[in-house]
Amino acid sequence: MIRSILIAVLVCFSLPAIGYELSGNAIQGGMMIGRDAAGLEVTVDGKPVRVSPDGVFVFGFGRDHAETVTLTVGGDTQVISVARRDYVTQRIDGLPSKMVTPAPETLARIRAENADIAKARAFDTPETWFAQDWIWPSIGPISGVYGSQRILNGKPRRPHFGVDVAGPTGTPVVAPADGIVRFARTGLYFTGGTLILDHGHGVTSTFIHLSELTVEVGQKVIQGEKIAEIGATGRVTGPHLDWRINWFGERLDPQLLVGPMPES
Template sequence: MQRFILGAIITLLCLPVPAQALTLEGNLIQGGMAIGKVAPSTTVHFRGKAVRVSPDGLFVLGFSRDAEAESLIELHLPTGAVENHPVTIEKRSYDIQRIDGLPPRKVSPSAEDLERIYKDIALVKEARKKDDPRTDFSMPFIWPVTGRISGVYGSQRILNGKPKRPHYGVDIAAPTGTPVKAPADGVVSLAHNDMFYSGGTLIVDHGHGLSTVYMHLHKLLVEAGQRVKQGDVIAQVGATGRVTGPHLHWGMNWFDTRLDPSLLVPPMPEAETAALTQ
């Protein structure tokens, strides 16, 4: 009997330890993005919808500006088992910004302007629908431009005294003509020289529904369908569209969920330098 028990213990010790069903790394915060890893052939659902999973088990999730405190990731494992993994999302507070002196036409568009705006919106929505199997999103991102941050994600803008929708991106002040670099590998999904609000506009798709947008550009240096690598110069900073001065608006989306790109990059180099001199 003792020999049987000892043999059973040895057999158990020799069995492979099951791998962790889910790992999740990133920013579990409103406006954040996280990259998950599951066993190959696992199906992932987030907030009731299926999420693309790469052949090696990578997937990406995004959390909106006002995401609820808890969301659920549902895994359908290759074994047939189903696991539920609750995710706690940290709450943020946001700044209020006032911008005055804008032309009334830019704040309250005419019927003719609205027709153009709706066409712009349709083009952007189509670009953000892409669900490409590439996993460019998994590489570390870099700043597309360095400079003073003049606008932050999630802030509420009041234009000429009228509250508008929140600001979904980061504004980086820089002179017209400053090179804009691709922060990660991707494929250009939209290139438009003159949108009503955003002026010269680029969208780069990084796979699995994650995309970045670049607005108010002076000049576009790439075209739709073009493959870009991290660090490639894709455009020049400008002051086109609805702006009060030259800067880059850098935004990020997971499909139609607007994210904060500044959460994916190191601190702005200029900001670090300024801190050292204070």
């Protein structure tokens, strides 16, 4: 259903007068890449975005993004329709009560950890590694999907912003695209072992609940290189990888970049 919506949206774009190319998923959770815009100024809803020397730029749409976005490239402006999605409800029971409703004295720690994660996602690196053909960071059953409304121990909570891949503790996690490690830390309250890769222009991957981190902050990694191992750290009921993608503050759907899960 999602793929049929994407095709309908993409083929309806008119060719821009300036001649740049635009591809990707014009849908909530999607990411779009522009090319051939060298030397041109690009804005998304009036906000400037980075353009590489060879004319590549990127932008994305969060879970509940508005129905349209205004893209301006040089002197050309077009309004892009953003397809809406329906999200499933996911119930997770059996979590320790302190992980669902943290004690007041724990909230300061959680806020500090979230602030550090936000800093790692704020980099605007000039590289365009996000434009690669992405791969799955781990292969296994998909146990949680992007956008699902989570009900934890019977209480409605924030939506899930990643895709969960189930696997035994110790299962390798590899880089889905080239990047620079911006965050690598164990023991976070909600996310446990957490790693963030910077893929350029504000696009980052976050890997959560890891049992082992095999890279360090500042390290350059290439697509397919082992970066971590699946675990059951933080708020979980079993071992799995929670993989998330951001374009700055916009939370994107990783499955729209990699397609179907390969067979084990």
